[in-house]
Amino acid sequence: MRPTTKDLAEAAGVSLATVDRVLNERPNVSNKVATKVAEAIERIGFVRNPAAVALARNKTYRFRFVLPKSGDQYLAELIARVTEAKDALRADSTEVEVAQIAMGDPHQVAKYLTCIDHDAMDGVAVMAPESPQVRDALVRLVERGVKAVQFLSGQERLESADYVGVDNFAAGATAGKIAGRFIGGQPGKIMVVAETMMALDSIQRRLGFDSIINAQFPHLESLPSLETYGDEKRADLIIQRTLQHNPDTVAVYVLSSEARVPLTAVWNTQGARALTVIAHERTPFSEQALMDERIDAVIAQDPGHAVRSALRIMRARSDHREPLASQERIRIEVLLKENLQFE
Amino acid sequence: MRPTTKDLAEAAGVSLATVDRVLNERPNVSNKVATKVAEAIERIGFVRNPAAVALARNKTYRFRFVLPKSGDQYLAELIARVTEAKDALRADSTEVEVAQIAMGDPHQVAKYLTCIDHDAMDGVAVMAPESPQVRDALVRLVERGVKAVQFLSGQERLESADYVGVDNFAAGATAGKIAGRFIGGQPGKIMVVAETMMALDSIQRRLGFDSIINAQFPHLESLPSLETYGDEKRADLIIQRTLQHNPDTVAVYVLSSEARVPLTAVWNTQGARALTVIAHERTPFSEQALMDERIDAVIAQDPGHAVRSALRIMRARSDHREPLASQERIRIEVLLKENLQFE
DNA sequence: CGATTTTTGAGGTGCGCACCTCAAAACTTG
């Protein structure tokens, strides 16, 4: 039979009240007794029954995802995943919300985070572009006792918060390797398109991509990043111009999760000329384009996994437990037409 | 406040005892009352508190992984993952075991499964080669009330059991696509090596691989499968012979999770000639070879994910819950040197 | 109709723990 707190009290030669004080880190416990209990825990292999703890505490956890206000397909997918998790966790006394806020002004974001309080929220997963204000606000959030997760964003990594997402340098490097090998020996240029190069994740992907192209594929040259700023007209224009100026373009690499605008522009200009196309993130658009063989490979991070991972981490931190690292690593996936699996 | 069974009883206009009978599917409940309760559940949004259920039932779950008795590195990794999960689930009153049995004789395997009883075991995850005897034994196991999972194995899929693992045809197709594109336009032959082609998963991978090579890369020819039977000398011999007879070999595809023996033979024979090499499963060997750029790509299914998935499914089935399908799909991963992440 | 069977209700107990109170014991300190 599995030992209970009563067995533990007996084994440690103390009362249940003292065991309770030690287990829940309450004040007024002498070192002597604390070690006696700790030793007994080891000796009899005591493990707290999480079900009993949850029941007795009768606490509802409150977690929030703070996401950008955007119409991005990847974001839509992300939100669908959060909603899914929300339903699944309702049974476990865990409330999950999504807040979409404008990420344009870092001060606004920081202000938003500043308003979040520990006794209203247990954990927050934030996806916001890098800025000192936001970083500061996050640090203060953590100091107030709210467990924070840096979520898929191009933030500089904080010590006091967990990060959920891929290593963007490695993701870019993976894109570079796939691009280089898929293109084959043929020399030429690679067009690189991003929504903006202000974001840290775009920069890191670009660096990773270039590191591989330069080192392993000297016959290829990656062109300066084109920035669409999410503007369709602008995208059409600069992409058309670039393709005309570089008739020896053999591949296109889209850094951002929004690939529809730039790739539509490419295909409009390019007609039937064969280009190797690499994009990021699985979306209805990229899925369809993979199926149609208009995109050759997609480098992705599974949004469902990311959401669940963030939730598990926030939950673990709230319970003062260490999350299981090996389970929480988000993989850099390589999606081809062949391994695109549907449910 | 979240509704409890008491609220539910009140809302349905019945007693707690009746609510209990309905919730736990006990006998002697009239249809009229059952629907009244079901309707009230919908109306007030009642959700059982799993912590309270777990505590009241005070049941320990017992799950077992039945794996082949082999020295395979992938298997070792698998066992390490099970052990990890075992420790993690100890808190949740869940006992996890591993049994390694000889898979040579299907009768023996069937006999082993026949000895497993419902009141000693809640769920079993079985990794065994396809055979009618084993399939029958699995069906009977399920009929006895033990939740069975077909685990990563080349079994024909049963209706009454869940499957955890990738679609091996798709995995082979992915390998084919990567091989074809990595090789480039250069014509030549692809050597295909397996431990044995008796296993269903090897056959499926081969079919998937060939389907892509034939359809999309007509300048490539994949040679008949070589079978090593796990014998190092034999592997050396047949591989050496094949390479000599086919000097225009441009790639090697190793179907099995054990890639060390065949690839060592290849490298011994081949010297410095550049070959594109594709293998399956992440192991210390394949990891190192990817790092050294002696393997170009590895097609993998994450063993940790597979183990956790099998456990979640067995747990859900034991509780008469439906597992969350989207979470349990095992992905076909493409591993390159660039996206090999370490902890 | 009464006799039998089925269905429902009332109530209790315990799962393992958190959290609380109050008093007793053990240390400090001047």
Add this chain to the structure above:
DNA sequence: CAAGTTTTGAGGTGCGCACCTCAAAAATCG
């Protein structure tokens, strides 16, 4: 040493549910 402070013990309550018993009510049957 007394007065204060800190530490420990004893005991109780409740979290939400499963599982049990026994009696009462309702439905079914001959």
